[in-house]
Amino acid sequence: MKITCQSPVNIAVIKYWGKENVELNLPTNGSISVTLSMEHIKTITCVESNEQIKQDSLVLNGELVEIPGRMKLVIDKMRNIAIRCGNRQIKYKSESPLESPADPRHFITIKSRNTFPTAAGLASSASGYSCLVYCLSLLYHLDAYLTRTELSEFARLGSGSSCRSLFPGLVEWHLGDSSSTSVADSICDSWEDLDILVCIVKSEKKKVGSTVGMQQTVKSSALFKHRVEGMPAKLETMKRAIIAKDFETFANLTMADSNQFHAVCLDTFPPIIYLNEDSRWFIEFVHEYNRMAGETAVAYTFDAGPNPVLYMRSKYTGDVVRLLKQLVDVTKFKSIRDFNECVTIVNELGENIPKTNIPVEIIHAKCGAGPSLCKEEGI
Amino acid sequence: MKITCQSPVNIAVIKYWGKENVELNLPTNGSISVTLSMEHIKTITCVESNEQIKQDSLVLNGELVEIPGRMKLVIDKMRNIAIRCGNRQIKYKSESPLESPADPRHFITIKSRNTFPTAAGLASSASGYSCLVYCLSLLYHLDAYLTRTELSEFARLGSGSSCRSLFPGLVEWHLGDSSSTSVADSICDSWEDLDILVCIVKSEKKKVGSTVGMQQTVKSSALFKHRVEGMPAKLETMKRAIIAKDFETFANLTMADSNQFHAVCLDTFPPIIYLNEDSRWFIEFVHEYNRMAGETAVAYTFDAGPNPVLYMRSKYTGDVVRLLKQLVDVTKFKSIRDFNECVTIVNELGENIPKTNIPVEIIHAKCGAGPSLCKEEGI
Numbered sequence: 137m138k139i140t141c142q143s144p145v146n147i148a149v150i151k152y153w154g155k156e157n158v159e160l161n162l163p164t165n166g167s168i169s170v171t172l173s174m175e176h177i178k179t180i181t182c183v184e185s186n187e188q189i190k191q192d193s194l195v196l197n198g199e200l201v202e203i204p205g206r207m208k209l210v211i212d213k214m215r216n217i218a219i220r221c222g223n224r225q226i227k228y229k230s231e232s233p234l235e236s237p238a239d240p241r242h243f244i245t246i247k248s249r250n251t252f253p254t255a256a257g258l259a260s261s262a263s264g265y266s267c268l269v270y271c272l273s274l275l276y277h278l279d280a281y282l283t284r285t286e287l288s289e290f291a292r293l294g295s296g297s298s299c300r301s302l303f304p305g306l307v308e309w310h311l312g313d314s315s316s317t318s319v320a321d322s323i324c325d326s327w328e329d330l331d332i333l334v335c336i337v338k339s340e341k342k343k344v345g346s347t348v349g350m351q352q353t354v355k356s357s358a359l360f361k362h363r364v365e366g367m368p369a370k371l372e373t374m375k376r377a378i379i380a381k382d383f384e385t386f387a388n389l390t391m392a393d394s395n396q397f398h399a400v401c402l403d404t405f406p407p408i409i410y411l412n413e414d415s416r417w418f419i420e421f422v423h424e425y426n427r428m429a430g431e432t433a434v435a436y437t438f439d440a441g442p443n444p445v446l447y448m449r450s451k452y453t454g455d456v457v458r459l460l461k462q463l464v465d466v467t468k469f470k471s472i473r474d475f476n477e478c479v480t481i482v483n484e485l486g487e488n489i490p491k492t493n494i495p496v497e498i499i500h501a502k503c504g505a506g507p508s509l510c511k512e513e514g515i
Numbered sequence: 516m517k518i519t520c521q522s523p524v525n526i527a528v529i530k531y532w533g534k535e536n537v538e539l540n541l542p543t544n545g546s547i548s549v550t551l552s553m554e555h556i557k558t559i560t561c562v563e564s565n566e567q568i569k570q571d572s573l574v575l576n577g578e579l580v581e582i583p584g585r586m587k588l589v590i591d592k593m594r595n596i597a598i599r600c601g602n603r604q605i606k607y608k609s610e611s612p613l614e615s616p617a618d619p620r621h622f623i624t625i626k627s628r629n630t631f632p633t634a635a636g637l638a639s640s641a642s643g644y645s646c647l648v649y650c651l652s653l654l655y656h657l658d659a660y661l662t663r664t665e666l667s668e669f670a671r672l673g674s675g676s677s678c679r680s681l682f683p684g685l686v687e688w689h690l691g692d693s694s695s696t697s698v699a700d701s702i703c704d705s706w707e708d709l710d711i712l713v714c715i716v717k718s719e720k721k722k723v724g725s726t727v728g729m730q731q732t733v734k735s736s737a738l739f740k741h742r743v744e745g746m747p748a749k750l751e752t753m754k755r756a757i758i759a760k761d762f763e764t765f766a767n768l769t770m771a772d773s774n775q776f777h778a779v780c781l782d783t784f785p786p787i788i789y790l791n792e793d794s795r796w797f798i799e800f801v802h803e804y805n806r807m808a809g810e811t812a813v814a815y816t817f818d819a820g821p822n823p824v825l826y827m828r829s830k831y832t833g834d835v836v837r838l839l840k841q842l843v844d845v846t847k848f849k850s851i852r853d854f855n856e857c858v859t860i861v862n863e864l865g866e867n868i869p870k871t872n873i874p875v876e877i878i879h880a881k882c883g884a885g886p887s888l889c890k891e892e893g894i
Contacts, residue, residue: 343867358771359778362741392737392784399738399782402790405767406802407774409795411781416788423785488722 137238139275140182140515143267143507145258146171146300146307147332147445149390149437150374151397153346154354154364161296162318164354165367166311168374169300170447172332173504176470179263181248182512183271189243195515197249210269210294215240218276230280233509237277244275247515252499258334258443265294266301270507284506288320304506306378308371323378327503330383331453333446334499335460337414346440349401349408356405363400383449387435390447391422394437401440410440414494418444421463424489425456428482453500454478460498463489468497516617518654519561519894522646522886524637525550525679525686526711526824528769528816529753530776532725533733533743540675541697543733544746545690547753548679549826551711552883555849558642560627561891562650568622574894576628589648589673594619597655609659612888616656623654626894631878637713637822644673645680649886663885667699683885685757687750702757706882709762710832712825713878714839716793725819728780728787735784742779762828766814769826770801773816780819789819793873797823800842803868804835807861832879833857839877842868847876 146169154164192211194203203211218240246268250260269291273279278287288299292309299320300307306327312318344352353360370389377385401408411419415438422436422444434448434456448456454475459482460466525548533543571590573582582590597619625647629639648670652658657666667678671688678699679686685706691697723731732739749768756764780787790798794817801815801823813827813835827835833854838861839845 358745359738359741359775359782362738366737388784392782395784395786396738396782399778402781403738403771403775403778405771405774407798409790409798411788412795413791416791419786419788 137186137234137275138182138184138512139232139234139271140180140510140512141267141271141274141507142174142178142180142510143263143270144171144174144301144504145177145260145263146297147334147437147439148297148300149386149447150367150371150393151439152297152309153350153397153400154360155296155350158351160315161292162315163296163309163311164364166371167297167300167309168323168371168378169297169307169309170330170332171301171304171307171504171506172334172501173472175472175501176499177252177258177263177334177501179248179250179260179267180510180515181246181264181267181271182515183268183275184245185238185242185275187242189245192243193245195245195247203246206294207265207268210265210290211244211272213293214269214272214276214278214290217282218278221276221278221281224281226280228280228283230274230277231509232274232277232279234275234277238275240276249515258439261295262298262301265291265298266507268294269298270302274509285319285321289316289318292318292320302506305503308375323375327378327381329381329450330503331448331450332501332503333448333453333456334501335418335444335446336497336499337442337444337494338412344408344440349404349440352408353400353404357400357403359403360400363396384432387432387447390435390437398438410442411438412442415442415444417464417489417492417494418446421485421489422446424485425459425482428485452481455481457498459485460496463491464494464496466498467495469500470498471500472502473500516565516613516654517561517563517891518611518613518650519559519889519891520646520650520653520886521553521557521559521889522642522649523550523553523680523883524556524639524642525676526713526816526818527676527679528765528826529746529750529772530818531676531688532729532776532779533739534675534729537730539694540671541694542675542688542690543743545750546676546679546688547702547750547757548676548686548688549709549711550680550683550686550883550885551713551880552851554851554880555878556631556637556642556713556880558627558629558639558646559889559894560625560643560646560650561894562647562654563624564617564621564654566621568624571622572624574624574626582625585673586644586647589644589669590623590651592672593648593651593655593657593669596661597657600655600657600660603660605659607659607662609653609656610888611653611656611658613654613656617654619655628894637818640674641677641680644670644677645886647673648677649681653888664698664700665695668695668697671697671699681885684882687754702754706757706760708760708829709882710827710829711880711882712827712832712835713880714797714823714825715876715878716821716823716873717791723787723819728783728819731787732779732783736779736782738782739779742775763811766811766826769814769816777817789821790817791821794821794823796843796868796871796873797825800864800868801825803864804838804861807864831860834860836877838864839875842870843873843875845877846874848879849877850879851881852879
C-alpha cells in the first residue's frame with residue numbers, strides 16, 4: 137500500500153523564533169505564513185507500507201539516511217493513533233485513495249524529495265514534515281477521525297513551522313498553551329492579487345541553524361522578551377489586514393517583523409547575522425521601488441538566511457521582474473506566468489540602487505494550496 | 516591672539532543613539548566611552564581672534580566652508596558667557612597660555628583638521644567640537660569660571676557625543692534632565708592594560724547619517740524603548756566594571772551593547788544597516804579568538820558604520836595583530852608600540868574564520884588624555 141503526496145513550503149510573514157518547550161516544539165509566540173503554490177517549490181513524499189518491509193527507512197533526495205529522532209516520534213505517534221482509531225466511529229470522509237487503511241503495525245518506506253536545494257534557506261523541513269504527516273494520515277485514514285488542525289500537531293512535533301504547511305493560503309500557527317492547542321489554522325484560503333518572488337542569492341549552508349539559533353536568542357537577547365510581548369497585538373493586526381486584503385498593512389507589518397526578527401538575532405550573544413550585503417541590496421531596492429511607485433507595492437521578508445522573499449500586488453510583478461533583470465544577474469527565472477507584455481510602472485530607481493552583479497535565482501509563486509495527492513514520478 | 520589645541524576621538528562602549536530633545540542634543544540615554552590616545556587620530560584646531568578679522572570663518576581640512584548652524588550656536592553661547600564672566604570673580608586657575616582673555620566681541624578665524632578621513636565612521640564631530648570648545652575656553656579664559664563638566668555642555672550642543680571627548684580615560688555622558696545636567700564626567704583617567712585597534716574597512720560615506728538615523732529609530736523601532744529602559748542598570752554595571760578594571764564584564768557588555776544598538780537600527784523602518792560582511796568577519800573573528808584564548812581577551816564595537824574598533828588586554832595585542840596580518844589584507848598599520856617580539860598565544864583559529872582579502876587599515880591607540888594645547892603646524 138502506497139501513498140504519494142506533495143506539500144508546499146510556507147514563508148512566515150510574522151516569524152516563529154523561540155521555543156517555549158524544545159521537546160514539544162511549542163513556540164514563544166504565534167506566527168502567520170503564506171503557503172506557496174507548488175509549481176516550482178515543494179516536497180514530494182511517497183510512503184509505502186506492507187508486510188514484506190523489514191524496517192522503517194528513509195530515502196531523502198535519493199540518499200538513504202537515518203530517520204531523525206523527531207521523525208521517528210511523529211511516525212510512532214501517528215501509528216499509535218491509527219491503532220487506537222481502528223475501533224472507533226468514523227467522523228469524516230477520508231480523502232485517502234486507499235479503500236482501507238494500511239496496518240499501522242507494518243514497517244514503512246519513506247521516499248522524499250525536495251524540488252529545491254535543501255540548504256537554500258527555504259524551510260525544507262516545513263514542506264517535508266507536512267508532506268509526511270499528510271501521507272501518513274491518508275495511509276492510515278487518520279483524516280477520518282482528525283481534523284487538519286488536529287493533524288497539524290504531529291507536523292509541529294516534527295518541525296515547528298511545518299504545521300503551517302498543512303493549510304492553503306494564509307495560515308496562523310496559534311501560540312496555544314499545550315501540545316494540542318499549539319496548532320495551525322487557515323486565516324483565508326487564497327489571495328488572488330498576491331504574487332511571490334523567492335529570490336535565492338546563495339545556497340551556502342547556514343552557519344547557525346534555526347533550532348540552535350533561536351535557543352541562543354531566548355537565552356541571551358535582552359530585547360527578545362519585548363518582541364514576544366508585542367506579538368499578540370501584531371498577530372491581530374496582521375490577521376485583520378489579511379482578511380481585509382489590506383496589502384499596505386500586510387506589507388509593512390511583514391517587512392517590520394522580518395527586520396525585528398533579524399534585530400533580535402543580532403541582539404543575541406554571540407550575535408546571529410543572517411542578512412548579508414545582497415540582502416541589504418534587496419531591502420533598499422524594495423523601499424526605493426515603493427517610494428517611486430508612490431505606494432507600498434512590494435514587501436520583503438527574510439527567514440534564517442540571506443534570501444529575500446518578495447510579496448507584491450500582482451500588477452507590479454512584471455515591472456519588478458523587469459527591473460531586477462536590469463539590476464542584478466538573474467541566473468534563472470522560474471515563472472508561472474508570462475510577463476512579456478507588462479506595462480512599465482517604475483521607470484528607473486534612484487542612484488542608491490546601483491546595478492550589481494549579485495547572481496540571483498528567482499522563483500515565482502502564488503499563494504497556494506495545501507498538501508495533495510500526486511504521482512510518484514521521479515522521487 | 517591665537518590658541519591651538521588637539522582633541523581626541525572617543526569610541527562609545529555604551530552607545531548614544533536617540534535624542535530626547537533634538538535642538539539641545541539631549542539624549543534618550545546616558546552613554547560611556549573610551550577616549551583614544553592622539554598619536555594617530557585627533558583633531559587639531561586653531562582659533563584666532565583680533566580686531567582685524569572682519570567675520571567669523573571656518574577652514575575645515577584646508578577648505579573654507581560655511582560655519583554650520585550648531586557651531587554658530589556654540590560660539591555665540593561661549594562668547595556670551597565670556598562677556599558675562601568679564602566682571603566676575605575668577606574661580607579656578609586658567610590653563611590658557613594667553614595672559615589675558617581675548618575680547619569676545621571680536622570675530623574669530625577657525626582652522627581645523629582631522630588626522631583621519633572625515634567619513635571613516637569615526638566621530639570626527641566629537642573630536643572637532645570638543646577641540647573647538649576647548650580652544651574657545653582657553654581663548655576667553657572660560658576655564659577660570661567653569662569646570663570641564665560645565666564646558667562639556669557647549670560641546671554637547673554642537674555634537675552630542677563630543678562632550679565625552681573633553682575628558683581623558685573612560686567617560687560618562689550623563690542622561691541628566693536638562694541642558695546643564697546632561698553633561699560629561701570622567702569615570703577613571705586611564706586603563707593601562709587596555710589596547711585599542713581601530714580597524715578601517717571602508718571609508719565610504721555613510722548612507723544614513725547618525726542624526727537622521729537615530730530619529731528614525733526613536734520614531735519607528737518597537738524595541739528601542741526597551742533598550743532605553745534597560746540603560747540605567749547597564750550603565751551602572753559598566754561603571755562598576757570599569758572602576759574594578761574587570762575586563763571580562765567590560766568586554767562582554769561592550770559587545771552586547773554594540774549588537775543591541777545595531778539591532779535597534781535594524782528594527783527601524785526602513786531599517787538602518789551599518790554592519791556589512793567585513794564587520795561580520797570581525798565579529799566572528801573576535802568570538803573565535805576568545806574561544807581559543809579561553810577567556811574574553813578582545814571585544815568589538817561598531818559605531819554608525821562598518822568599521823570595528825577592538826578593545827583588548829594589552830598582552831593579547833601583538834598576537835591579535837599577527838593573526839590579522841595573516842588573515843586579512845592589512846594595508847596600513849599605524850602602531851604606537853613595537854610588536855616584533857610578541858609571544859604567540861592563539862596559534863590558529865577554526866575554519867569558520869577563513870583568510871579573506873578584506874583591505875583593512877589598522878590604527879593602534881591606548882586609552883588617552885583629553886584635549887591639550889599643541890603646535891599649529893600643518894593645519
